[in-house]
Structures are given as C-alpha cells and as structure tokens.
Amino acid sequence: MKLVVLLAFVGVCYAKSNANDAIWMELFSATIADAANGHKVNDDENIPQLAGKLGLNTLVALLEKTNLTDALAGEGPYTVFGPTDKAFAALPKKFVNYLLKNLKLLTKILTFHVADGKVLSSDLSDNQLVPSVEGSSIRINIYKNGTVITASGRQVTLPDQEASNGVIHEVSGVLFPPPGTISDVTAKCPVFSFLNKALEIAQLTSVLAGDGPFTIFAPCDRAFKRIPKKCLDHLLNDTALLTKVLEYHVVPAVGYSAGLSCGDELKTVEGGSVKITKAMGHVRVNHARVVYADASTTNGVMHVIDRVLFPRDSDGFCEDGALDYDDSSDEKNDVAEHLRFLNPF
Structure with a gap:
C-alpha cells in the first residue's frame, strides 16, 4: 500500500515537474523570440x-x-x-x-x-x-x-x-557635421574671444587643435567678465596660473551629456577633478552652469559654461569676489544664438 502511495506521489510530482518545465520553456522561448524581434x-x-x-x-x-x-x-x-x-x-x-x-x-x-x-x-x-x-x-x-x-x-x-x-x-537627436577642432571653434565664435585670447597666451591653442579626444567646459565671455578687471588682468599676466586654470577646464576624454551622471567627478588635464551635478533642470560643473551642451568638434565636445572654474589651490589670487556666482544673467540665449552652427538646438 505504501509503495502504491509513493509511486502515485512520484507520478504527481513528475507531472508537476513536466508542467513546470513546459511553463519555463515557454517563457524562455518567448523571451528569446522577443529579443530576436528586437534584432530582426x-x-x-x-x-x-x-x-x-x-x-x-x-x-x-x-x-x-x-x-x-x-x-x-x-x-x-x-x-x-x-x-x-x-x-x-x-x-x-x-x-x-x-x-x-x-x-x-x-x-x-x-x-x-x-x-x-x-x-x-x-x-x-x-x-x-x-x-x-x-x-x-x-x-x-x-x-x-x-x-x-x-x-x-x-x-x-x-x-x-x-x-x-x-x-x-x-x-534621440539630429547629428550635425562638426565645424572643426575645439581651437577652430574658439577662434571663430564671437562668445569665446576671452577664452581664445587666454588659450593663445598659455600656448594651449595647438594642444586643443590636436587629435584629442577632449571635453572642454568652455567659459563664454560673460564668464570672464564676471571676474573683476584687476583680477582678470592679473590672471592674463601670470602665464603659469593661467595655464593651470585653463587646463582645469579640459578633460582628456569625450564626455557627452548622455554619458554623464549626477555626482560624476572628472579628472582634468590640470590634475584636479570637476564635479557634475544635475538638479532643477540645470547641469552644473562645480558651481558653474552649463548654458549650452554637447557641441561636437572633430576632436571632442564642448560644453559652454557661465563661470570660470578655478582649481582649489588657485582661487586666492583675487580678493574681490571673483568666484561669486550670479545666476540672473540671460547668457544662455546669447550663447545659443552664436552657436547655432555648432549644434542648432
């Protein structure tokens, strides 16, 4: 009698096992079919x-x-x-x-x-x-x-x-042929007259005309104008300091927006890191706001920012509030108007 019951139990379990296997195989097959349709x-x-x-x-x-x-x-x-x-x-x-x-x-x-x-x-x-x-x-x-x-x-x-x-x-977006290298863009685009001058003084123009790849967080003219004149003059006359500051804006890799996450820290050519934050519809690099993103060049990408970035050990050259952040300007629209040829969004 016990043998009969045991055999019956085994039979039920075997039937359930077969049923479960069939369900699993059906699910497995459907999953594979869906995946295959995505690559049809x-x-x-x-x-x-x-x-x-x-x-x-x-x-x-x-x-x-x-x-x-x-x-x-x-x-x-x-x-x-x-x-x-x-x-x-x-x-x-x-x-x-x-x-x-x-x-x-x-x-x-x-x-x-x-x-x-x-x-x-x-x-x-x-x-x-x-x-x-x-x-x-x-x-x-x-x-x-x-x-x-x-x-x-x-x-x-x-x-x-x-x-x-x-x-x-x-x-997700329309692609546009790049207009040249990063140095080409800073030379041609009116909103980068200060940046272009600074790159020439620091002898970095040829570097940013090279193969790269680079990501540059590029301060527009208004970013430089936020620095008090005597402090800006000091910066432009101190080649070593200027080079250090400019290299802090450059990352030796290509970082498009889609590849950046809030909290990312990017190692710069200068040696320090800049931090990416995303909040309230804005992307910031340290405390600077990105006013124009993802401008492709032949050797990387440019993100235009509204404030000059300073490495931690270089921000004492100006005591007049050069690093105070003012988010009230409308440079986003101004920059966009001049950068349509780069990425007309």
Whole structure:
C-alpha cells in the first residue's frame, strides 16, 4: 500500500515537474523570440521602407525632399543613424525653415547620418570614428558599461534595426557635421574671444587643435567678465596660473551629456577633478552652469559654461569676489544664438 502511495506521489510530482518545465520553456522561448524581434532582419524592407515602419516619418519626408530615398533604397549596405520625429521637432522652427529652403545644406546634414557598410551596435567601440557619406566622421562613444551608446553625442535609443540593405540605429537627436577642432571653434565664435585670447597666451591653442579626444567646459565671455578687471588682468599676466586654470577646464576624454551622471567627478588635464551635478533642470560643473551642451568638434565636445572654474589651490589670487556666482544673467540665449552652427538646438 505504501509503495502504491509513493509511486502515485512520484507520478504527481513528475507531472508537476513536466508542467513546470513546459511553463519555463515557454517563457524562455518567448523571451528569446522577443529579443530576436528586437534584432530582426527585415528582408523585404529597404532602409527608407524600414524607417517608415519604425515611425521615423520626418526623416522619410526629408529623404524624399532631398532625393536621397532612391540612393538609400539601393544595394548598399548602409548604416543610418535615424533621428526620431521628436528629435527633428526639437530644432528651432527658424532653423528648420532655413534648411527647407537650402536643400544643399539639408542634404549635407542628412548624409552625415549615413555610413557605408553595415555596422551593428556590437561592432562599435568607444571613440570610434565612423566616416559618413557626407565626409566628416561620426564619433561613437560608449558609456555606463555599454548600456549607453552615442553617435556624435546623440543617444542610440533603438539599435540594430536591420533592413534588406543595411541597418538603422534610431537616435534621440539630429547629428550635425562638426565645424572643426575645439581651437577652430574658439577662434571663430564671437562668445569665446576671452577664452581664445587666454588659450593663445598659455600656448594651449595647438594642444586643443590636436587629435584629442577632449571635453572642454568652455567659459563664454560673460564668464570672464564676471571676474573683476584687476583680477582678470592679473590672471592674463601670470602665464603659469593661467595655464593651470585653463587646463582645469579640459578633460582628456569625450564626455557627452548622455554619458554623464549626477555626482560624476572628472579628472582634468590640470590634475584636479570637476564635479557634475544635475538638479532643477540645470547641469552644473562645480558651481558653474552649463548654458549650452554637447557641441561636437572633430576632436571632442564642448560644453559652454557661465563661470570660470578655478582649481582649489588657485582661487586666492583675487580678493574681490571673483568666484561669486550670479545666476540672473540671460547668457544662455546669447550663447545659443552664436552657436547655432555648432549644434542648432
């Protein structure tokens, strides 16, 4: 009798085990299927068709307007970093209207989103430069243990959407060809006249024209003007101190916003560290506010700040409140107007 009961119990347990195995295998199979669909090859859809299916409607419309649809429907293969409709909608209307009347420039911007060959996200590496069809290179950066990938600072939000003739990586922003090196930008842009002069005095212009990569927290002219004149004169006449201060603004790596987190401490060329904080809709570096972020250059990225940064052991040269912070100015709009050619958001 006991043997019969034991065999019956074993039979029930075995049946439950089989049922549990079946449930587990079904869940496992469904999970794999979902993951596979995220990396699905759309054999019957070329890149423009897949872009439409993904809801990249503005991109599709602009490709048609610039007569690029047939090219991207061709044999390829191509890799396309495709901005979402929201990314295009974030551009200033005035700038968009200008682009729609200047199809040559619009074509240049769109072709900067395209690379020859099929490059999946697993093929990308940090600081990789991917030559675009436009001619400039798209800088790839990988952050947070591979969970965040950016293309010229724009975060890849949906990677590896494979078409019959290539792949689309959906991105959160519109990419723009870089206008030159960091030194080129400081020389050309009116809001950096003080910074450009200071870099020349400290003989750092050639350094920031090099390969990099660099991140520079670039003080605009108003940042320098906050320093009392006699203190600023002192700074500009003390080359060693000036060099130390300027090097404190430079990080020997590329740190786009998507890769920075609140509390991050970034080691600078000077040797000290700057701290990133994010609160109340503002990003700050130490106590300076970032008024314009993610301006791509050929050798890194520029974040424009409203205050000059001073290393801990160099802030005693001025006793007139040079480091007091005033958040009441409107330089954010002023800087943005002059930097449209860098990153027209």
